[in-house]
Amino acid sequence: MTQCCKHTGAAVFHCPLTNKGVAFTEKEREELGLSGLLPTAVSTNDQQVERMHEILDRFEKPIDKALVLDSLHATDEDLYFRLLTRYTAEYMPVVYTPTVGEYCQRFSHIFRYPRGLFISYQHAGHVRDVIERAPNKEVDVIVVTDGERILGIGDQGINGMGIPIGKLALYTACAGIDPAKTLPVVLDVGTNREEYLNDPLYLGLRKPRSRGPEYRALVDEFIAEARRRWPNVLIQFEDFGNQNAFKLLADYQEKILCFNDDIQGTASVVVSGLYSAMRIKKEKLTDQMFLFFGAGEAACGIANLIADALVSEGMTREEALKHCALFDSKGLVTKSRMDELAAHKKPFAHDYAKCTDFVEAIKMIKPTGIIGVAAQPRTFTTEVLEEMSKLNERPIIFALSNPTSRAECTAEEAYRVTKGKALYASGSPFAPVEYEGKTFVPRQGNNSYVFPALGLGAVFSRSKWMPDGMFLVAAKKLAELVTDADLEQGSLYPSLDDIRPVSVKIGAAVAAYAYDNGLAGNERPQDLEKAVEAFMYRP
Numbered sequence: 403m404t405q406c407c408k409h410t411g412a413a414v415f416h417c418p419l420t421n422k423g424v425a426f427t428e429k430e431r432e433e434l435g436l437s438g439l440l441p442t443a444v445s446t447n448d449q450q451v452e453r454m455h456e457i458l459d460r461f462e463k464p465i466d467k468a469l470v471l472d473s474l475h476a477t478d479e480d481l482y483f484r485l486l487t488r489y490t491a492e493y494m495p496v497v498y499t500p501t502v503g504e505y506c507q508r509f510s511h512i513f514r515y516p517r518g519l520f521i522s523y524q525h526a527g528h529v530r531d532v533i534e535r536a537p538n539k540e541v542d543v544i545v546v547t548d549g550e551r552i553l554g555i556g557d558q559g560i561n562g563m564g565i566p567i568g569k570l571a572l573y574t575a576c577a578g579i580d581p582a583k584t585l586p587v588v589l590d591v592g593t594n595r596e597e598y599l600n601d602p603l604y605l606g607l608r609k610p611r612s613r614g615p616e617y618r619a620l621v622d623e624f625i626a627e628a629r630r631r632w633p634n635v636l637i638q639f640e641d642f643g644n645q646n647a648f649k650l651l652a653d654y655q656e657k658i659l660c661f662n663d664d665i666q667g668t669a670s671v672v673v674s675g676l677y678s679a680m681r682i683k684k685e686k687l688t689d690q691m692f693l694f695f696g697a698g699e700a701a702c703g704i705a706n707l708i709a710d711a712l713v714s715e716g717m718t719r720e721e722a723l724k725h726c727a728l729f730d731s732k733g734l735v736t737k738s739r740m741d742e743l744a745a746h747k748k749p750f751a752h753d754y755a756k757c758t759d760f761v762e763a764i765k766m767i768k769p770t771g772i773i774g775v776a777a778q779p780r781t782f783t784t785e786v787l788e789e790m791s792k793l794n795e796r797p798i799i800f801a802l803s804n805p806t807s808r809a810e811c812t813a814e815e816a817y818r819v820t821k822g823k824a825l826y827a828s829g830s831p832f833a834p835v836e837y838e839g840k841t842f843v844p845r846q847g848n849n850s851y852v853f854p855a856l857g858l859g860a861v862f863s864r865s866k867w868m869p870d871g872m873f874l875v876a877a878k879k880l881a882e883l884v885t886d887a888d889l890e891q892g893s894l895y896p897s898l899d900d901i902r903p904v905s906v907k908i909g910a911a912v913a914a915y916a917y918d919n920g921l922a923g924n925e926r927p928q929d930l931e932k933a934v935e936a937f938m939y940r941p
């Protein structure tokens with residue numbers, strides 16, 4: 403047993419990294435002076451998991467389950483991750499989307515245990531001291547947010563901390579990153595949400611977000627100090643507002659080990675789902691045309707990676723970009739709007755006529771797939787889905803906005819309106835759908851399939867940085883792992899219950915990319931997959 407603190411006796415129960423509760427063996431009880439401090443019988447780890455599973459079953463509301471899991475996380479990490487690893491598909495919607503959306507909205511009202519770092523303007527110039535205070539000796543992965551664009555529910559201020567916590571839980575559960583080496587961080591730079599500013603229990607800085615140089619100075623200081631203390635750390639940017647997200651990625655991507663999950667992680671998982679859709683359609687990606695509802699981080703990240711994928715199949719970049727069109731709050735993104743467009747949209751501004759109606763845009767562009775990423779719920783209406791069915795034998799319908807309340811359409815709507823023909827994926831989970839005697843099992847086009855494994859591969863190989871090619875490699879590897887049986891039931895992704903072996907393979911493919919491209923900071927092992935698997939933390 404590794405012990406992070408030197409305590410014996412009852413104090414042992416207060417160390418979440420080493421506490422095992424009633425699973426402490428007779429020998430451990432003796433050594434640690436616990437005899438008589440625990441019920442007599444020793445439980446096996448499996449019995450502990452089943453006990454906890456039973457307790458959680460008593461709670462109906464996912465948010466209540468989340469609170470119980472939170473307590474467990476704070477008191478017995480080993481059991482927490484045992485449970486998440488054993489019941490990944492069951493608890494992922496609790497620690498992650500959709501429940502994590504509600505968890506964030508209530509964060510200041512349900513807060514009990516501090517976890518990670520809360521860095522605000524009061525620390526400007528002294529961020530080093532905060533970093534030094536972090537309880538972790540080593541850190542492999544940081545997930546950081548400034549809370550400006552949490553899922554599809556907008557500015558959550560400091561309450562956005564639920565996201566880095568949830569994402570890092572998946573790093574451990576899905577890809578075996580040692581929980582002692584993960585660090586969630588929220589940069590508390592204020593919030594523009596009136597409701598929070600007026601809420602006496604709100605736990606963040608009570609002022610509007612600043613847009614001035616002090617914002618960027620704080621982000622830069624945080625990154626520099628984190629890397630000073632942990633030079634090999636991977637920094638994952640999560641749920642920043644559009645402007646900052648694109649800018650930070652452009653400025654840092656080639657300089658440090660980092661990625662933006664909403665731009666690049668989402669792109670990787672979506673392109674993977676498109677490869678699976680091609681297997682069902684028996685067509686090539688080069689024959690497809692995609693229309694995005696939305697033109698932010700996810701849309702542009704996905705569209706760029708689709709272009710990379712098309713280029714990898716021999717197309718010119720100029721031609722490849724034409725296979726994606728964007729529709730934003732002002733309508734179709736066209737050349738005639740060039741002057742007013744944000745930089746990230748410009749490559750996808752094509753020579754179309756002005757169009758402000760999404761159904762009209764579908765009629766004009768004749769896409770083979772529509773990809774919803776605008777956090778505008780119910781926008782894939784019956785009319786939209788019918789139009790896609792008219793144009794395509796097997797229309798690709800991706801309703802990716804999170805959480806569930808923001809989905810562009812439900813799985814049931816997609817299958818019913820398209821008469822079972824839709825190739826559907828959603829950002830948040832939907833239950834299987836029965837349609838005319840057939841059961842469809844939709845799966846999540848959610849970056850959770852890839853970000854933990856991308857991080858695993860990058861950390862394992864000590865990659866210097868993460869080129870876009872790594873995200874394409876991850877997409878292709880994930881698609882390879884989808885079985886014919888998955889496709890038969892309409893699943894474009896593997897089951898989440900198989901996520902660990904899937905992560906090993908994606909992690910190894912990402913690491914291989916680092917070794918092949920001279921990015922790695924260590925020697926390539928002989929059997930990469932085996933070595934990656936051995937590197938993973940197991941509860």
Ligand SMILES: O=C([O-])CC(=O)C(=O)O
Nearest residue numbers: 499553554664804848849
């Ligand atoms: O967290 C998720 O479920 C996916 C994601 O990154 C987002 O929606 O921002």
Ligand SMILES: [Mg+2]
Nearest residue numbers: 553640641664
């Ligand atoms: Mg996100």
